[in-house]
Amino acid sequence: xxxxxxxxxxxxxxxxxxxxxxxxxxxxxxxxxxxxxxxxxxxxxxxxxxxxxxxxxxxxxxxxxxxxxxxxxxxxxxxxxxxxxxxxxxxxxxxxxxxxxxxxxxxxxxxxxxxx
Amino acid sequence: xxxxxxxxxxxxxxxxxxxxxxxxxxxxxxxxxxxxxxxxxxxxxxxxxxxxxxxxxxxxxxxxxxxxxxxxxxxxxxxxxxxxxxxxxxxxxxxxxxxxxxxxxxxxxxxxxxxxxxxxxxxxxxxxxxxxxxxxxxxxxxxxxxxxxxxxxxxxxxxxxxxxxxxxxxxxxxxxxxxxxxxxxxxxxxxxxxxxxxxxxxxxxxxxxxxxxxxxxxxxxxxxxxxxxxxxxxxxxxxxxxxxxxxxxxxxxxxxxxxxxxxxxxxxxxxxxxxxxxxxxxxxxxxxxxxxxxxxxxxxxxxxxxxxxxxxxxxxxxxxxxxxxxxxxxxxxxxxxxxxxxxxxxxxxxxxxxxxxxxxxxxxxxxxxxxxxxxxxxxxxxxxxxxxxxxxxxxxxxxxxxxxxxxxxxxxxxxxxxxxxxxxxxxxxxxxxxxxxxxxxxxxxxxxxxxxxxxxxxxxxxxxxxxxxxxxxxxxxxxxxxxxxxxxxxxxxxxxxxxxxxxxxxxxxxxxxxxxxxxxxxxxxxxxxxxxxxxxxxxxxxxxxxxxxxxxxxxxxxxxxxxxxxxxxxxxxxxxxxxxxxxxxxxxxxxxxxxxxxxxxxxxxxxxxxxxxxxxxxxxxxxxxxxxxxxxxxxxxxxxxxxxxxxxxxxxxxxxxxxxxxxxxxxxxxxxxxxxxxxxxxxxxxxxxxxxxxxxxxxxxxxxxxxxxxxxxxxxxxxxxxxxxxxxxxxxxxxxxxxxxxxxxxxxxxxxxxxxxxxxxxxxxxxxxxxxxxxxxxxxxxxxxxxxxxxxxxxxxxxxxxxxxxxxxxxxxxxxxxxxxxxxxxxxxxxxxxxxxx
Ligand SMILES: Cc1cc2nc3c(=O)[nH]c(=O)nc-3n(C[C@H](O)[C@H](O)[C@H](O)COP(=O)(O)OP(=O)(O)OC[C@H]3O[C@@H](n4cnc5c(N)ncnc54)[C@H](O)[C@@H]3O)c2cc1C
Ligand code: HEM
Ligand code: SF4
Ligand code: FES
Numbered sequence: 042x043x044x045x046x047x048x049x050x051x052x053x054x055x056x057x058x059x060x061x062x063x064x065x066x067x068x069x070x071x072x073x074x075x076x077x078x079x080x081x082x083x084x085x086x087x088x089x090x091x092x093x094x095x096x097x098x099x100x101x102x103x104x105x106x107x108x109x110x111x112x113x114x115x116x117x118x119x120x121x122x123x124x125x126x127x128x129x130x131x132x133x134x135x136x137x138x139x140x141x142x143x144x145x146x147x148x149x150x151x152x153x154x155x156x157x
Numbered sequence: 158x159x160x161x162x163x164x165x166x167x168x169x170x171x172x173x174x175x176x177x178x179x180x181x182x183x184x185x186x187x188x189x190x191x192x193x194x195x196x197x198x199x200x201x202x203x204x205x206x207x208x209x210x211x212x213x214x215x216x217x218x219x220x221x222x223x224x225x226x227x228x229x230x231x232x233x234x235x236x237x238x239x240x241x242x243x244x245x246x247x248x249x250x251x252x253x254x255x256x257x258x259x260x261x262x263x264x265x266x267x268x269x270x271x272x273x274x275x276x277x278x279x280x281x282x283x284x285x286x287x288x289x290x291x292x293x294x295x296x297x298x299x300x301x302x303x304x305x306x307x308x309x310x311x312x313x314x315x316x317x318x319x320x321x322x323x324x325x326x327x328x329x330x331x332x333x334x335x336x337x338x339x340x341x342x343x344x345x346x347x348x349x350x351x352x353x354x355x356x357x358x359x360x361x362x363x364x365x366x367x368x369x370x371x372x373x374x375x376x377x378x379x380x381x382x383x384x385x386x387x388x389x390x391x392x393x394x395x396x397x398x399x400x401x402x403x404x405x406x407x408x409x410x411x412x413x414x415x416x417x418x419x420x421x422x423x424x425x426x427x428x429x430x431x432x433x434x435x436x437x438x439x440x441x442x443x444x445x446x447x448x449x450x451x452x453x454x455x456x457x458x459x460x461x462x463x464x465x466x467x468x469x470x471x472x473x474x475x476x477x478x479x480x481x482x483x484x485x486x487x488x489x490x491x492x493x494x495x496x497x498x499x500x501x502x503x504x505x506x507x508x509x510x511x512x513x514x515x516x517x518x519x520x521x522x523x524x525x526x527x528x529x530x531x532x533x534x535x536x537x538x539x540x541x542x543x544x545x546x547x548x549x550x551x552x553x554x555x556x557x558x559x560x561x562x563x564x565x566x567x568x569x570x571x572x573x574x575x576x577x578x579x580x581x582x583x584x585x586x587x588x589x590x591x592x593x594x595x596x597x598x599x600x601x602x603x604x605x606x607x608x609x610x611x612x613x614x615x616x617x618x619x620x621x622x623x624x625x626x627x628x629x630x631x632x633x634x635x636x637x638x639x640x641x642x643x644x645x646x647x648x649x650x651x652x653x654x655x656x657x658x659x660x661x662x663x664x665x666x667x668x669x670x671x672x673x674x675x676x677x678x679x680x681x682x683x684x685x686x687x688x689x690x691x692x693x694x695x696x697x698x699x700x701x702x703x704x705x706x707x708x709x710x711x712x713x714x715x716x717x718x719x720x721x722x723x724x725x726x727x728x729x730x731x732x733x734x735x736x737x738x739x740x741x742x743x744x745x746x747x748x749x750x751x752x753x754x755x756x757x758x759x760x761x762x763x764x765x766x767x768x769x770x771x772x773x774x775x776x777x778x779x780x781x782x783x784x785x786x787x788x789x790x791x792x793x794x795x796x797x798x799x800x801x802x803x804x805x806x807x808x809x810x811x812x813x814x815x816x817x818x819x820x821x822x823x824x825x826x827x828x829x830x831x832x833x834x835x836x837x838x839x840x841x842x843x844x845x846x847x848x849x850x851x852x853x854x855x856x857x858x859x860x861x862x863x864x865x866x867x868x869x870x871x872x873x874x875x876x877x878x879x880x881x882x883x884x885x886x887x888x889x890x891x892x893x894x895x896x897x898x899x900x901x902x903x904x905x906x907x908x909x910x911x912x913x914x915x916x917x918x919x920x921x922x923x924x925x926x927x928x929x930x931x932x933x934x935x936x937x938x939x940x941x942x943x944x945x946x947x948x949x950x951x952x953x954x955x956x957x958x959x960x961x962x963x964x965x966x967x968x969x970x971x972x973x974x975x976x977x978x979x980x981x982x983x984x985x986x987x988x989x990x991x992x993x994x995x
Contacts (some may be wrong), residue, residue, distance in 0.1 A: 101734060
């Protein structure tokens with residue numbers, strides 16, 4: 042069973058950009074923030090806001106196609122899988138997300154369930 | 158328009174045909190639209206006599222082709238032209254049509270329907286085909302007279318009446334429907350503004366590149382297109398007078414057409430207790446939760462899908478008729494394709510063009526013909542296509558897509574279309590080129606034949622660039638680059654020399670090519686550059702986007718709208734990101750001077766926001782470390798209050814002007830280097846550059862400000878000012894070259910401005926002055942700045958003009974609330990935010 046959490050509308054996220062979400066003190070896969078990306082073609086993806094390389098805040102990177110370039114050392118991370126592309130290796134956890142009736146919903150991360 | 162022959166019918170009129178004692182099963186259809194009537198046609202084709210048929214229609218007409226309402230609005234067709242089934246069809250087939258009288262209730266227990274006029278009719282089988290209702294956005298004023306949707310003939314009549322009076326119209330919604338409405342109203346003489354919430358027109362059918370082309374074309378036809386525009390209210394006293402946007406803009410209008418989407422029309426079914434989700438739920442035979450009630454068309458939901466186009470209806474109607482005549486086949490869902498019906502604009506899209514894992518984009522851009530084609534391939538199968546400008550192959554791609562054909566063999570030629578890909582069986586692109594005859598045209602722009610290109614290569618031009626320079630093939634729009642490269646490979650085998658490095662993997666052009674073309678073709682936006690220069694990716698990458706943004710900014714000062722999302726994080730956040738994701742903040746201190754107020758403000762910020770460290774930088778500034786992105790606007794507000802502005806320590810821009818104490822205090826000083834430094838910094842701050850840019854001014858040759866390892870350095874001497882250029886510290890230290898010596902402070906400032914502008918206009922993005930000067934030679938720079946007085950003056954004037962737009966403090970804007978969302982996390986709605994669980 043998946044709980045879906047309403048986090049706002051598409052218009053809240055800049056196109057080819059990202060916004061972050063914090064869940065109070067809750068830990069999300071060991072991290073503090075989720076980054077929610079909106080691509081140039083208005084797809085939405087959610088990843089833990091940490092680069093697999095040295096934890097750069099992916100939400101601040103340049104979004105191109107369905108990838109984001111990390112702001113710290115320019116690794117390219119696939120938004121759908123969280124995997125580093127090209128020669129780099131590493132993976133950032135992803136969070137299920139969907140758009141419904143104009144709202145963006147993300148799956149409640151497992152570790153937060155107990156808190157609700 | 159003439160409806161005489163076809164309606165309207167009124168409920169009180171006698172029905173067209175009253176069947177006598179009929180013992181056949183009675184099929185009652187609710188909805189005299191495209192799906193309802195098509196279902197009946199399919200049924201009749203299978204078994205003409207099986208059912209007695211009665212059709213209720215809310216609209217007072219016979220069945221017409223709804224999708225042709227657009228050409229009716231545009232004046233290309235009359236209502237008579239779009240009628241599908243005339244009255245004769247109903248009478249010839251013994252069908253009772255009750256038009257203009259909507260059904261208001263279904264009694265499933267009694268198996269009857271009741272209409273608005275009170276007529277109650279019994280059924281054996283009921284077919285619901287009520288279509289969709291236009292979605293009306295719930296803004297104030299939505300009910301004012303003059304606000305309509307675009308769904309039926311009545312709406313078209315209203316629009317034609319309004320257009321007869323001329324004036325302004327607003328269409329809310331830049332999708333298929335909205336654009337067709339806007340097109341029709343424009344042709345009918347209205348001044349039309351389209352308001353679209355998203356940044357891309359028809360974003361559900363088109364990708365950004367195609368959307369941009371479409372927008373330009375429509376603007377060229379006189380429409381105003383506002384994308385990213387959010388409607389706040391429709392205003393007017395007793396009748397619509399205009400639309401107000403969330404950003405406060407008001408657009409006057411005597412007619413407002415809402416075309417923001419449709420909702421399956423399910424109210425009737427819901428009240429009758431049928432299972433309804435987004436649409437009326439049906440199985441593969443279009444049967445609802447009640448075995449005697451069927452549903453078809455836009456009002457249904459099949460396997461989780463709801464459709465808004467006609468092609469799926471045809472499939473549904475076939476399965477429905479099969480089921481009603483006991484030959485169950487079953488509907489399996491549909492893949493849809495779209496075409497925009499606006500004369501002269503060819504737009505086609507099909508399938509999934511959103512890309513994603515394992516998807517590969519094949520892009521072809523032909524700027525001279527205004528063509529953009531994108532085919533998306535996954536696992537050797539076409540999964541989507543977007544075509545603009547040349548849609549002849551739309552049907553072919555769609556066919557391959559639906560059949561799921563393996564396209565591995567024709568992969569390399571796919572984008573050129575069916576004629577090319579299936580032609581001659583030559584499937585290797587090299588073989589295909591080799592097979593071309595000598596007089597086949599390779600480069601359309603310059604009219605160069607294959608024979609000429611081969612001769613050119615054979616004469617010793619072994620690289621793409623050499624070919625471009627010699628015989629001009631592929632030297633203009635570049636769309637034949639691939640063909641020329643293949644010819645090089647055919648003629649030379651492996652001896653092809655690679656050309657200069659391209660800007661990035663998205664383009665075959667170099668930085669210099671791109672810059673030159675931006676200016677030559679007067680390009681004004683990133684999507685435009687990508688289109689005209691045949692970018693091979695839909696929206697570039699993190700290498701080319703910041704570069705394009707800079708080149709446009711430099712070419713069009715004051716006009717170009719900076720694209721924030723194409724900037725590196727530091728320039729977007731106006732602070733330096735640190736390895737832990739916090740930011741450091743460096744306020745500007747002109748020429749390195751400060752005072753108690755500024756120092757106090759900095760000290761207060763450090764305490765208030767618990768900054769763990771403050772450091773004096775190499776450029777004579779104070780750097781406050783460890784600020785969180787949420788706190789940035791507040792920090793800036795505090796610093797602004799003490800008179801400080803952004804220090805741009807984060808940008809590809811002027812960083813600092815470092816000074817020494819100079820003649821005012823130092824016993825060796827020859828000139829007021831501090832005062833000069835302050836003046837230089839006041840002149841140059843805020844300017845965007847290809848890379849970071851550092852300046853220093855020393856008061857004597859002892860050079861305490863280290864001016865000879867700066868991009869621009871001044872060393873004061875008794876007789877004036879020595880100007881040095883092209884130095885930098887860093888990994889490869891480079892000392893400056895002496896540019897020249899000038900005698901007055903004003904000259905020092907003027908030469909500085911001219912040099913910066915030359916660098917801004919001619920260096921490649923991310924190329925500092927040191928490598929740039931090594932590349933072009935200091936003699937070249939001297940020629941432009943020292944020897945060419947008119948040229949220098951012009952450069953200086955261009956720099957100052959551009960500066961008149963760039964000296965706004967970005968901190969003050971953010972502190973005042975601009976782009977607040979960049980600093981704040983989203984607020985999830987919790988704990989009530991859990992709106993669905995599955
Ligand atoms: C301007 C325009 C342009 C379009 N262009 C295209 C295009 O280019 N390509 C494409 O594929 N699709 C296009 N469409 C969409 C296409 O027209 C629809 O997909 C199609 O008409 C749906 O058929 P339907 O029978 O489900 O609904 P409709 O055709 O809308 O038929 C439903 C009918 O039921 C009637 N009705 C509703 N409730 C009741 C009731 N309670 N009692 C009696 N009658 C009722 C309605 O009045 C209506 O006449 C366009 C639509 C519009 C409006
Ligand atoms: C012949 C050699 C030099 C002499 C005689 C000399 C002398 C001086 C003097 C008199 C001052 C001003 C002190 C004051 O504020 O009253 C000064 C400042 C300074 N010198 Fe030198 N200097 C020399 C070379 C250098 C060099 C090579 C460097 C570094 C590369 C340097 C770096 C500095 C710095 C950073 C300052 C402070 C400048 C400021 O911020 O105002 N000096 N020097
Ligand atoms: S550069 Fe010359 S004038 Fe400036 S501080 Fe050093 S010695 Fe004095
Ligand atoms: S932390 Fe992301 S690339 Fe280094």
